[in-house]
Amino acid sequence: xxxxxxxxxxxxxxxxxxxxxxxxxxxxxxxxxxxxxxxxxxxxxxxxxxxxxxxxxxxxxxxxxxxxxxxxxxxxxxxxxxxxxxxxxxxxxxxxxxxxxxxxxxxxxxxxxxxxxxxxxxxxxxxxxxxxxxxxxxxxxxxxxxxxxxxxxxxxxxxxxxxxxxxxxxxxxxxxxxxxxxxxxxxxxxxxxxxxxxxxxxxxxxxxxxxxxxxxxxxxxxxxxxxxxxxxxxxxxxxxxxxxxxxxxxxxxxxxxxxxxxxxxxxxxxxxxxxxxxxxxxxxxxxxxxxxxxxxxxxxxxxxxxxxxxxxxxxxxxxxxxxxxxxxxxxxxxxxxxxxxxxxxxxxxxxxxxxxxxxxxxxxxxxxxxxxxxxxxxxxxxxxxxxxxxxxxxxxxxxxxxxxxxxxxxxxxxxxxxxxxxxxxxxxxxxxxxxxxxxxxxxxxxxxxxxxxxxxxxxxxxxxxxxxxxxxxxxxxxxxxxxxxxxxxxxxxxxxxxxxxxxxxxxxxxxxxxxxxxxxxxxxxxxxxxxxxxxxxxxxxxxxxxxxxxxxxxxxxxxxxxxxxxxxxxxxxxxxxxxxxxxxxxxxxxxxxxxxxxxxxxxxxxxxxxxxxxxxxxxxxxxxxxxxxxxxxxxxxxxxxxxxxxxxxxxxxxxxxxxxxxxxxxxxxxxxxxxxxxxxxxxxxxxxxxxxxxxxxxxxxxxxxxxxxxxxxxxxxxxxxxxxxxxxxxxxxxxxxxxxxxxxxxxxxxxxxxxxxxxxxxxxxxxxxxxxxxxxxxxxxxxxxxxxxxxxxxxxxxxxxxxxxxxxxxxxxxx
Numbered sequence: 174x175x176x177x178x179x180x181x182x183x184x185x186x187x188x189x190x191x192x193x194x195x196x197x198x199x200x201x202x203x204x205x206x207x208x209x210x211x212x213x214x215x216x217x218x219x220x221x222x223x224x225x226x227x228x229x230x231x232x233x234x235x236x237x238x239x240x241x242x243x244x245x246x247x248x249x250x251x252x253x254x255x256x257x258x259x260x261x262x263x264x265x266x267x268x269x270x271x272x273x274x275x276x277x278x279x280x281x282x283x284x285x286x287x288x289x290x291x292x293x294x295x296x297x298x299x300x301x302x303x304x305x306x307x308x309x310x311x312x313x314x315x316x317x318x319x320x321x322x323x324x325x326x327x328x329x330x331x332x333x334x335x336x337x338x339x340x341x342x343x344x345x346x347x348x349x350x351x352x353x354x355x356x357x358x359x360x361x362x363x364x365x366x367x368x369x370x371x372x373x374x375x376x377x378x379x380x381x382x383x384x385x386x387x388x389x390x391x392x393x394x395x396x397x398x399x400x401x402x403x404x405x406x407x408x409x410x411x412x413x414x415x416x417x418x419x420x421x422x423x424x425x426x427x428x429x430x431x432x433x434x435x436x437x438x439x440x441x442x443x444x445x446x447x448x449x450x451x452x453x454x455x456x457x458x459x460x461x462x463x464x465x466x467x468x469x470x471x472x473x474x475x476x477x478x479x480x481x482x483x484x485x486x487x488x489x490x491x492x493x494x495x496x497x498x499x500x501x502x503x504x505x506x507x508x509x510x511x512x513x514x515x516x517x518x519x520x521x522x523x524x525x526x527x528x529x530x531x532x533x534x535x536x537x538x539x540x541x542x543x544x545x546x547x548x549x550x551x552x553x554x555x556x557x558x559x560x561x562x563x564x565x566x567x568x569x570x571x572x573x574x575x576x577x578x579x580x581x582x583x584x585x586x587x588x589x590x591x592x593x594x595x596x597x598x599x600x601x602x603x604x605x606x607x608x609x610x611x612x613x614x615x616x617x618x619x620x621x622x623x624x625x626x627x628x629x630x631x632x633x634x635x636x637x638x639x640x641x642x643x644x645x646x647x648x649x650x651x652x653x654x655x656x657x658x659x660x661x662x663x664x665x666x667x668x669x670x671x672x673x674x675x676x677x678x679x680x681x682x683x684x685x686x687x688x689x690x691x692x693x694x695x696x697x698x699x700x701x702x703x704x705x706x707x708x709x710x711x712x713x714x715x716x717x718x719x720x721x722x723x724x725x726x727x728x729x730x731x732x733x734x735x736x737x738x739x740x741x742x743x744x745x746x747x748x749x750x751x752x753x754x755x756x757x758x759x760x761x762x763x764x765x766x767x768x769x770x771x772x773x774x775x776x777x778x779x780x781x782x783x784x785x786x787x788x789x790x791x792x793x794x795x796x797x798x799x800x801x802x803x804x805x806x807x808x809x810x811x812x813x814x815x816x817x818x819x820x821x822x823x824x825x826x827x828x829x830x831x832x833x834x835x836x837x838x839x840x841x842x843x844x845x846x847x848x849x850x851x852x853x854x855x856x857x858x859x860x861x862x863x864x865x866x867x868x869x870x871x872x873x874x875x876x877x878x879x880x881x882x883x884x885x886x887x888x889x890x891x892x893x894x895x896x897x898x899x900x901x902x903x904x905x906x907x908x909x910x911x912x913x914x915x916x917x918x919x920x921x922x923x924x925x926x927x928x929x930x931x932x933x934x935x936x937x938x939x940x941x942x943x944x945x946x947x948x949x950x951x952x953x954x955x956x957x958x959x960x961x962x963x964x965x966x967x968x969x970x971x972x973x974x975x976x977x978x979x980x981x982x983x984x985x986x987x988x
Contacts, residue, residue, distance in 0.1 A: 206337075206361070209360075212361055213231050213328060226926060230330075237269050238271040244274075246272065248270070249269070249270050260287075268293075274302050281294045281295050290314050303329065305328045306326070307326045307327070321340070337354065338355075339354075340353070344374075349374070351375070352373075358962075366392075366929060370385060383402065414431070415431040427450070431445040432444045439464065441461050451480055451481060452476065469500055469513075478491055505545065508548050509545065512545075513542065514541065518562060522564075537563070543558045553585070565878060580600065584597060592632050592635070602622070603623075604623065611659055616716045616784070618659045637681065644675050646673040651669075672706075673704070674704070677702045679699065686755070693755050696752075696753060708776075710787075711739075717737070719735045720735065723870045723872075740780060742780045743780045743786065750768060750770025752767065766817075767817075768818075774810050782872075803871055814834045814836050825853075826850055846861065855895040856892075857891075859891045859980065863887045888906075891981070892905075901986055917937070921933060930986075931958075932972065940953050973987075
């Protein structure tokens with residue numbers, strides 16, 4: 174054992190702590206590669222390797238010298254030491270120096286008499302827990318921010334990053350220079366790609382690096398060259414170019430190049446010129462800001478002259494296309510928040526034509542909002558001015574939404590004890606929209622004020638064996654209306670008061686059950702609900718926001734046939750249902766839920782959107798513009814029989830089923846079946862079937878953009894299969910059985926490697942042209958490529974969010 178020399182000295186941070194402080198782009202050099210074990214490489218074990226993208230990882234070995242209480246202490250171990258009379262020291266053999274977390278190993282180390290410098294030669298290596306550097310010769314100035322290392326190899330452990338440099342220098346405090354350097358995140362011996370630069374400078378203080386004559390090599394073949402490149406070397410936000418996106422579709426070539434501007438720590442902006450070979454140059458922008466009590470974002474896009482499309486129609490060719498969406502939100506007080514938003518687009522097809530992300534374009538409206546609320550212990554208050562631009566083209570006056578200018582809401586709840594409670598709901602709103610009053614139905618022609626008051630009282634008695642809850646609401650609604658140029662004899666100050674009464678009750682029976690060697694708790698839960706809403710004349714009332722609800726399981730137990738406050742549907746019915754659940758005692762989760770229910774009507778439901786209690790909806794043969802089922806729905810003496818099932822077959826397979834069956838006409842009104850497969854390794858399969866009879870939604874009539882003049886029948890198959898840790902296969906096929914056509918076809922492959930990723934997706938879909946008419950539809954298709962160099966960036970359009978929506982349960986492997 175050689176002698177030890179301990180010394181406390183103000184050694185400056187010289188090589189490691191920041192030599193390669195950039196995980197985004199460190200440098201490295203041309204030269205013979207080192208064997209993997211010389212880079213602290215540790216292969217995965219056989220069991221671990223099957224689940225890993227990389228063949229191993231970089232792991233720092235244990236320190237050879239122990240840590241000292243004083244981190245400034247310089248601890249030395251050597252086989253041999255020669256001292257000159259003037260104090261110079263030459264350490265030879267297996268020399269090890271440690272100060273704090275940094276340890277140096279070398280064959281030979283020279284210390285001058287003033288101990289201001291360390292010269293190391295031979296097989297030297299420096300480690301500090303975060304990085305490792307190997308080289309042939311190094312000079313470290315202990316009291317200055319200067320160092321030099323020749324023929325170096327380096328590794329950043331956590332970033333899985335390695336590289337080489339013919340000359341590595343510390344030129345000042347937190348400033349470094351690397352000559353003939355390379356950088357890659359690939360495993361040792363697998364240079365799938367690397368970045369090469371003749372002169373790279375890193376400034377840790379600013380978080381930036383620069384490179385001259387930088388080139389990107391794939392399999393040692395240069396594919397891109399930068400005469401000068403500026404790049405970030407830490408996680409701080411920096412101004413500069415971001416990864417571009419590109420795609421090919423039936424609309425041609427699409428290329429977008431984002432530029433990020435780091436204005437201040439709490440302000441930034443992204444400017445994205447986007448060139449489309451058919452349509453032209455679109456300029457997008459986004460500005461974000463963050464303050465202590467508020468935050469916001471402003472985004473928009475502008476195309477000076479639309480060049481048209483090779484597919485679909487070109488109704489906006491030669492016109493300006495644009496949109497803007499500004500949002501701001503903040504806190505006024507601990508219990509009070511506010512929101513501001515303004516959104517607008519040049520036309521209703523903007524996002525169909527220019528949706529920014531893969532598969533996007535389904536934004537249906539642009540919101541305009543100014544809102545403030547208060548959430549007290551007793552009262553909840555809300556004041557807002559709100560409107561929407563509906564994104565459809567063409568857009569009829571009837572489909573234009575009303576603005577609320579303003580809308581004031583005050584709600585409260587009181588628990589009175591012994592199960593009794595009262596509630597107060599109130600709202601006052603001024604409704605406005607800019608339409609020709611003579612071109613819309615009379616009930617939709619007015620603008621004006623609506624006051625809506627809804628006090629309610631109820632009592633709920635609940636025990637483990639069941640519950641009962643009678644409840645009564647009073648709906649009082651009053652209006653002050655203006656019909657503008659519309660000639661009408663309708664009342665301009667109508668009002669309506671109606672009581673809504675319901676009684677809901679249920680029982681819960683339980684028993685222990687053993688099935689297949691498992692213990693379960695089975696429940697049987699019969700339920701009865703009675704609702705009575707008297708028939709009230711509402712022909713003088715406008716229709717600002719009411720829509721008749723489509724029937725469902727939830728409607729069995731609700732007394733409200735309409736959404737909104739302008740219509741209260743007459744109702745005198747009792748709903749009967751039973752539900753049974755199979756509960757796993759060990760986990761407490763529902764393994765199986767099966768429910769069946771039906772409503773029995775004691776009177777016709779005469780109130781529709783016209784609000785007339787004295788008439789029934791017209792017969793479809795007498796009124797082609799009426800919903801074909803509205804007459805039957807109003808006069809039938811019982812609802813469809815509703816059956817629903819949720820079954821967790823095992824830990825991987827589950828299914829859901831809903832069936833609305835008209836036992837009087839002996840026909841299905843709506844049904845859906847879903848079969849789902851979820852594997853612990855990430856495999857996903859979804860198979861769905863949906864059927865809906867024409868006219869099922871009572872709020873949609875012929876002539877509306879959403880009305881389908883056929884019974885809707887669709888199949889939907891989607892899957893994502895993680896064939897290996899490296900390969901994801903994805904696909905979807907959505908088929909319109911009624912019209913015998915595919916609505917969407919998608920097939921994709923994602924290759925995940927240790928240091929790069931590739932995503933290739935083909936997609937073909939039907940664009941409905943903002944209508945439900947089949948004759949207006951047209952097909953679109955595209956091929957989308959995304960390529961990512963891990964640790965450097967990539968090229969292509971991000972599509973993960975769309976895949977998660979199109980393939981429920983799928984979580985793409987991050988590229």
